[in-house]
Amino acid sequence: MTSIVIPAHNEGRVIGRLLDELLADTSAALPAATSAPSGAGAQTTDSTDIVVVCNGCTDDTARVAGARGPRVRVVEIPTPSKHEALRVGDAHARGFPRLYVDADVVFGSAGVRALSAALADRPDLLAAAPGRDIPLTGCAWPVRAYYGVWQRLPAVREGLFGRGVIAVSERGHARIAALPPLMADDLAASLAFGPGERRVVETARVVVHPPRTWSDLIRRRVRAATSSAQLEHAQAAGAAGAPAADAAAAQPVASARTGTADLRALLRAQPGLFPGVVVFLAAAVVARRGARRAVRTGDFSTWLRDESSRRG
Structure with a gap:
C-alpha cells in the first residue's frame, strides 16, 4: 500500500485542490510493488493511504480535508511544527512507498503511480521526486x-x-528518519541520498x-x-x-x-x-x-x- 503524508498548517485555502487531484482517477492500478499479495488481485488507487496532519491549525484545514471522504484520514495536533507533523504522519501511515507532499502544491494520482513505479523498478533507488x-x-x-x-x-x-513531493522506499525512509528537525527538511532529505x-x-x-x-x-x-x-x-x-x-x-x-x-x-x-x-x-x-x-x-x-x- 502506498502511503501519502501531508503536513498542513492553515492550508484551508489550498489543500482541497491537492486532495481532489490525489483522489482522482481511482480506476487505475498501482504498480506491482504496491499490489496485493499473490492471488488477491491488484490494488487500485482506492487503497492509497492518505494522512493529513493538521498541525496547530486555526483555520478550516481539518474540515476541508475531512470533507473529501473516508479515503483521507485527518489527524490534528496542537503544535504548529512541520517536523512534528511528519513524525505523527509516519506513525499513522500504513505502507510503502511513502510520499511526503506539501499541502500547497498540486500533484495527482498519476504522479503517485509514476513515483511508486520508479521505486519498484529499481531496488537500489531509495528516493524519487517529480518534475516541477x-x-x-x-x-x-x-x-x-x-x-x-x-x-x-x-x-x-x-x-x-x-x-x-518526495517519495521514499522503506530503506529510503530509514535513511531520512534519522535526520534531526530542520527547516530545510526537503533539502536535507535530498542530500541524504547519493546521485545513484x-x-x-x-x-x-x-x-x-x-x-x-x-x-x-x-x-x-x-x-x-x-x-x-x-x-x-x-x-x-x-x-x-x-x-x-x-x-x-x-x-x-x-x-x-x-x-x-x-x-x-x-x-x-x-x-x-x-x-x-x-x-x-x-x-x-x-x-x-x-x-x-x-x-x-x-x-x-x-x-x-x-x-x-x-x-x-
Missing part, C-alpha cells in the same frame, strides 16, 4: 527573472528539494506555485538562507564528533548552494540570462542579510511564509 512546473503568469517581473535562472541551476534540476540513490521522475509532474511579489520571494529566500545555514551547522556538528544522537543524522554531505561557477556556466551557455542573473544575485544578497539575525541567534523556528502563492 512553476506557473509564472501573474508574477512580478523580478520573480519571473529569478526563477528563469533558478530552474536552470544543476543542483535545482537534479535535487529532490523545492518540489513539495535518488531520481527525478520527469513523467510525474507537480505544480509548485511561486511567490507573486518581490517581497514574498525575499521572504522565501530568507527562510531558505536561514535553513541552509542550520543544515550546514548540523553537518559541521556531525563532522566534529557531535553526540551520537545528532551525528547519525548530521553526516557531512554535498551542498546545494549555488556557486559563481554555476552562474558563469549559465551565462556562457545563455548570455541572454544576464538580467536574470543580476536579479538572482540581488535576491541572494538581500536574503543572506535578512537571515543573519536568525542565524546569529539560532532562531531556526520562525517560518517566513509566502501568502501570495496561496491566493485563488
Whole structure:
C-alpha cells in the first residue's frame, strides 16, 4: 500500500485542490510493488493511504480535508511544527512507498503511480521526486527573472528539494528518519541520498506555485538562507564528533548552494540570462542579510511564509 503524508498548517485555502487531484482517477492500478499479495488481485488507487496532519491549525484545514471522504484520514495536533507533523504522519501511515507532499502544491494520482513505479523498478533507488512546473503568469517581473535562472541551476534540476513531493522506499525512509528537525527538511532529505540513490521522475509532474511579489520571494529566500545555514551547522556538528544522537543524522554531505561557477556556466551557455542573473544575485544578497539575525541567534523556528502563492 502506498502511503501519502501531508503536513498542513492553515492550508484551508489550498489543500482541497491537492486532495481532489490525489483522489482522482481511482480506476487505475498501482504498480506491482504496491499490489496485493499473490492471488488477491491488484490494488487500485482506492487503497492509497492518505494522512493529513493538521498541525496547530486555526483555520478550516481539518474540515476541508475531512470533507473529501473516508479515503483521507485527518489527524490534528496542537503544535504548529512541520517536523512534528511528519513524525505523527509516519506513525499513522500504513505502507510503502511513502510520499511526503506539501499541502500547497498540486500533484495527482498519476504522479503517485509514476513515483511508486520508479521505486519498484529499481531496488537500489531509495528516493524519487517529480518534475516541477512553476506557473509564472501573474508574477512580478523580478520573480519571473529569478526563477528563469533558478530552474536552470544543476543542483535545482537534479535535487529532490523545492518540489513539495518526495517519495521514499522503506530503506529510503530509514535513511531520512534519522535526520534531526530542520527547516530545510526537503533539502536535507535530498542530500541524504547519493546521485545513484535518488531520481527525478520527469513523467510525474507537480505544480509548485511561486511567490507573486518581490517581497514574498525575499521572504522565501530568507527562510531558505536561514535553513541552509542550520543544515550546514548540523553537518559541521556531525563532522566534529557531535553526540551520537545528532551525528547519525548530521553526516557531512554535498551542498546545494549555488556557486559563481554555476552562474558563469549559465551565462556562457545563455548570455541572454544576464538580467536574470543580476536579479538572482540581488535576491541572494538581500536574503543572506535578512537571515543573519536568525542565524546569529539560532532562531531556526520562525517560518517566513509566502501568502501570495496561496491566493485563488
